[in-house]
Amino acid sequence: MNDWHPSHSGDWTALSTMLTGHGGGIGEYAASYVTDLAPGPVLNGRVSADIRLTERWGTGAGLVCRADRDWTFVAFYTAPQVTAGTAITVARIGVFREGMLTPVAQLSEPVVLARGYNHFSLEFFSGRVRGEIRTGERTYELLANCPHVPFPGYAGLVRLYSAGVLAKSVVVERTQLPFVAPAVAEPGGREFAYDVFLCHSKEDAVEVGRIAAALAEKGISYWLDSAQISFGDFVTQKIDEGLQASHFVIPCISKNLTKGGWTKNEYGAILNAEFSGDSSRVTVPLMLAGAEVGDIPMTLRDKRRVSRTNKVEFEEFVNFLRSH
Structure with missing residues (x-):
């Protein structure tokens, strides 16, 4: 000792x-x-x-x-x-x-x-x-x-x-293994309640709401705080449940993203998992209107990102989500 x-x-x-x-x-x-x-x-x-x-x-x-x-x-x-x-x-x-x-x-x-x-x-x-x-x-x-x-x-x-x-x-x-056993659906692999978890600053809520609606029209299910957190809910618990139930975590990049602490905690947990070799959930940065490369947090800059304002790229991203 x-x-x-x-x-x-x-x-x-x-x-x-x-x-x-x-x-x-x-x-x-x-x-x-x-x-x-x-x-x-x-x-x-x-x-x-x-x-x-x-x-x-x-x-x-x-x-x-x-x-x-x-x-x-x-x-x-x-x-x-x-x-x-x-x-x-x-x-x-x-x-x-x-x-x-x-x-x-x-x-x-x-x-x-x-x-x-x-x-x-x-x-x-x-x-x-x-x-x-x-x-x-x-x-x-x-x-x-x-x-x-x-x-x-x-x-x-x-x-x-x-x-x-x-x-x-x-x-x-x-250990090199996650202690929480994945929820597996046989034979197709893990089941997720949501295709994407939309991580955003409260200042960008209106634009992100429009993105959520656009995804829903394409058959993409999403977790969004305004839709899933009700009065009286424990916020941290609901966010944790949403992250567990989502396949892709989408940090919505803008000049506002890093102003609050919640957003970093949300995508940071999944990013840490990826760094450790757990690819069951994936982070994909989404550039909002007016966002610049300098607005992307350093830990996300090596990630391939998608632009909301590039219609061809965004459609390609939607097809990617559908295929996964």
């Missing part, structure tokens, strides 16, 4: 068969983490551990992946939450960037931890993240798209609110 690197040396102790952490932590969440340096940086893989919190309520702990040494990592963890005056424990996926936390997803039901050890696992592949907690009584599962940290990093554990934590049977594994 000598290859573990703690965020602060006094917050964690590596014993022969166990990691322990007590007190300490920094920032609003009194957080501290420790990573396993032995396997080296991991892009796609899994980390698991049997974790015991010395206090089940009002504390938090979990696992991290793609972590660097400067407080940037993806985490799956438990945390306290007060709902209607009652304290409960919830499970979340979040991103720490230089110590600043961005929540990504939360399990809809409370988590009841066992008094002893609970088995935590965190799988990550091409921007997809799956967290699981097995308590002995039942299993909790949380999935999310999380393209925020695309680089390889280390895996390990995290503590929040200065929690006391005991961890054993820690395992870090690499």
